[in-house]
Amino acid sequence: MQVPHTPLLDLDHVDIGYDGRAVVHDATLQLPEGQIGCLLGPSGCGKTTLLRAIAGFEPVMRGQVRMHGETVSEPGYTVPPERRGVGMVFQDFALFPHLSVGDNLRFGIRHWSRAAQDERVRQLLRLVGLIGYEPAYPHALSGGQQQRVALARALAPRPGLLLLDEPFSSMDVELRGGLAREVRQILRAENTTAILVTHDQNEAFAFADRVAVIHEGRIAQLDSAYNLYHRPANRFVADFIGEGTLIPGMVEPGHQVDTALGHLQGPLSEDLPPGTAVDVLVRPDDIAIDNEQGEVRTEVLDKAFRGADFLYTLRLPDGLSVLCMAPSHDNFVIGEHVRLRLDFSHLVVFSRESGVDCPAG
Amino acid sequence: MTASATSPGAHAPASRRLRLPFSAWSMAAVVTALVLALPVLVIFGHVFIPAGEVWEHLRQTVLADYVTNSLVLLVGVGIGVLLIGVPVAWLVSMCEFPGRSVFQWALMLPLAMPAYIIAYTYTGILDFSGPVQGLIRELTGLGYGEYWFPEIRSLGGAMVMLLLVLYPYVYLLSRAAFLEQSVCVLEVSRTLGAGPWEGFRRVALPLARPAIIAGLTLALMEVLADYGTVAYFGVSTFTTGVFRTWYGLGDPAAAAQLSAVLLSFVFVLILLERWSRAKARFHHTSRRYSTLPRYRLRGWKAAGAFFACLLPILLGFLIPTLQLGIWAVQTTDQWMNPRFAGLVFNTFWLAIAAAIIAVGLALVLAYAQRMEGGRVTRVAVRIAGMGYAVPGTVIAIGIMIPFAAFDNALDAFMRDTFGVSTGLLLSGTVFALLFAYAVRFLAVSLQTVEAGLGKIQPSMDDAARSLGLHPLKTLWQVHMPIMRGTLLTALLLVFVDVLKELPATLILRPFDFNTLAVRAFELAGDERLPESSSAALAIVLVGLVPVILLSMTIGRSRPGQGAGQEDATDEDPGRRPRSRPLAVPAGTAVNPSADDPQDR
DSSP states (O other), X not given: OOOTTOOSEEEEEEXXXXXXXXXXXXXEEEEOTTOEEEEEOOTTSSHHHHHHHHHTSSOOSEXXXXXXXXXXXXXXXXXXXXXXXXXXXXXXXXXXXXXXXXXXXXXXXXXXXXXXXXXXXXXXXXXXXXXXXXXXXXXXXXXXXXXXXXXXXXXXXXXXXXXXESTTXXXXXXXXXXXXXXHHHXXXXXXXXXXXXXXXXXXXXXXOSEEEEEXXXXXXXXXXXXXXXXXXXXXXXXXXXXXXXXXXXXXXXXXXXXXXXXXXXXXXXXXXXXXXXXXXXXXXXXXXXXXXXXXXXXXXXXXXXXXXXXEEEEEOTTSOEEEEEEETTSOOOTTOEEEEEEOOSSBOEEESTTOSOOOOO | OOHHHHGGGGSOGGGTTOOOTHHHHHHXXXXXXXXHHHHHHHHHHGGGSOOOHHHHHHHHHTHHHHHHHHHHHHHHHHHHHHHHHHHHHHHHHHEEOTTHHHHHHHTTGGGGSOHHHHHHHHHHHHSTTSHHHHHHHHHHOOOTTSSOOOOSSSHHHHHHHHHHHHHHHHHHHHHHHHHHSOHHHHHHHHHTTOOHHHHXXXXXXXXXXXXXXXXXXXXXXXXXXXXXXXXXXXXXXXXXXHHIIIIISOOHHHHHHHHHHHHHHHHHHHHHHHHHHHHHTTOOOOOOOOOOOOEEOOHHHHHHHHHHHHHHHXXXXXXXXXXXXXXXXXXXXXXXXXXXXXXXXXXXXXXXXXXHHHHHHHHHHXXXXXXXXXXXXXXXXXXXXXXXXXXXXXXXXXXXXXXHHHHHHHHHHHHHHHSOOOOOSSTTSHHHHHHHHHHHHHHHHHHHHHHXXXXXXXXXXXXXXXXXXXXXXXXXXIIHHHTHHHHHHHHHHHHHHHHHOOHHHHHHSOTTOOOHHHHHHHHHHTTOHHHHHHHHHHHHHHHHHHHHXXXXXXXXXXXXSSHHHHHHHOOOTTOOTTOOOOOSOGGGOOOGGXXXXXOO
């Protein structure tokens, strides 16, 4: 039925803003049917605004939003949310307090036949593990249960696209990862295309196939979690995703960079000519403490116990400090001198001349 | 994919450029505001009409009297309500003494007593033929004119009557302010060596000052609006002056100009109130609240506190209500008849109709603001809510003038062209009355509805729309069911206010159309005090209902106190912190512009 390769959601150079001032600039992304995407970024970066524009709550100032190839938003024209067939799960769940769980689920399918409604409600309650809760009212449920009702309610009309606005942010931190995986399984079971908005990268990685990192209203990088961590496209993503340090260096012939850590060897992320001043991304797992074979002498400045491992802050001879992850069975003390072994498989470098970089697109 | 997902395709290209129908909401708000502002606009329009002979006559003869009497009344009542309201508020919120928990709601009882009713009642009690003077004569054996007794039908009498029923405004707002003060601030003052009295004088009172001023201005607006009391006592103020100019001198323009002077007094009060409330917003430096340990009073201090709280209740509510009850029992023939039942029916349906109109308009305005909170809408909503400050007399004149002009013009036109007389279509009909009530009491319903709507988090709207509901249907299927309690409260508050309303009803009512308030006023004016008691008592008793509601909410007005109770009634856990403690319930006609919880 579908035209092949028409993405379910297609944002085409979209600007969104309030009072004439753009909050989101030039957002372009496609989401194929069945995929789960994520808008990840610090608070105030515009990710929620973008989500609300996709839902139809905010008009666009420039560009187009297309669903199934059909334009649903462009300047001066916005298909209202109630006619988009887009489901949404809200940060505060927004369950209707005057309706029972069952009636909350029925709300979006009130035009269906009674039998079809009953069947769908039964199916959804089974899916979210809330069999028997149909007559309960929202205030009688725990936070996690309310969350699952909110999800089921949004899924009930079988929306083409499900939007989730920080749905786990009111949950306990320990529960979030598990819930994200659980919700992902539910979405998979329903074969739903979805977009999650979050500021928590672990949540994003547990949940999404593709993650758009948003910075100051722009999509800084749209990629898989692996690539965001290992192949960040710019300094912001390198800094925002995972832990790490940028240390200055100079590109040398033969895929080498001269830094305070010594001569780093590996394929460069950017093909820069020798002599270019660069910053090299050092992830805590790129270096290892090895007092036998290590070459770089460092001093332990600080350390954080994280269970399976320690995250050490180490000072290099020239005063720079780097983060290093080490198994927690060795317990070095602050002030102790340790040696570092380099373990780079590739080098992420950012030219210093180009200054602060954001993707030009 | 599902049909609904592709439904945008059903949009024909012709309608593609249509914007969302948001402007319809702000249009509705603007039109409503303009219509409701009509009376005030008419009054101010007359400022620019050259003053006629009557105005000149007024200016030379009575205007000075009106100004002086109104000012004296304002100052006297103002001092009185402060001297009663603030101390009792401090006592019941900061001290522990016998009866405190009863006093904290009972001190609001005089709110149920309209000033004109307490005026007749005390006249009956304190007149020459009344029980008090009778007792004096019996005990002393003196006769008429042989002893001194204060004359209640005087400026001073009016002052006392008004302050007895208006002090609850100051009491309510300053009590709320005392309760809202963070315990930390008070505890700090105690660790710095300030005793109870010093803590009150140097910390609690300055912090509560804006709220006290707000309460004071509300009371003073009622003083300016009062007609029944001053008319009954024969004191010449602006309101009685407007009546006299309208009916006695038959000069609408002069009446309107007099009203404009009265309105300028009102606007000074509004500005004062705005200013004080703007200041009140910055007063919370600490967010920690806990149950306040009250100072425990013993011995003569406890007795003093007890009587200080008892006296205003006794004089402002218990004695007059008792007297009304006695009269009502003595005159059962007055109310146990179909005529009185008809009167009650008349009044009730009028009040119910007005309440439905006011709440309906409030819903439109508040929802317009929620849907599209642009500046135009916000200003429109504020203007529509201004009527609470405008005296009923002024609103009535402002309605009567354009309505009469319209009726006369239409009548003349119809007579000239078709030879038929249309008579009175707008003026002198229930429509004019309902319009006046909507103007005067919209603020009451608006504030209540806004507060209720504000508690529903915006994501609720979004959720409904993402599930396929149009905004209007969202209002109907989501907001209204959730707000059912709020809407009933708003209906009730307007209902009671209409029941008590006197001056606008007197001017605008259709010929031979009576309400309880008008009936009580007329009978009292004819010196038939006992006969007037049944109507008066009915008003007082119905007026008690919102006071009871108020006392129920005020019990949990302190953050941290009774918090569990609030949680139990609060059905949505994800509530944003925009709802404030309901310290000053809407029944007090508090300026609705005071809170603009805009969180974006």
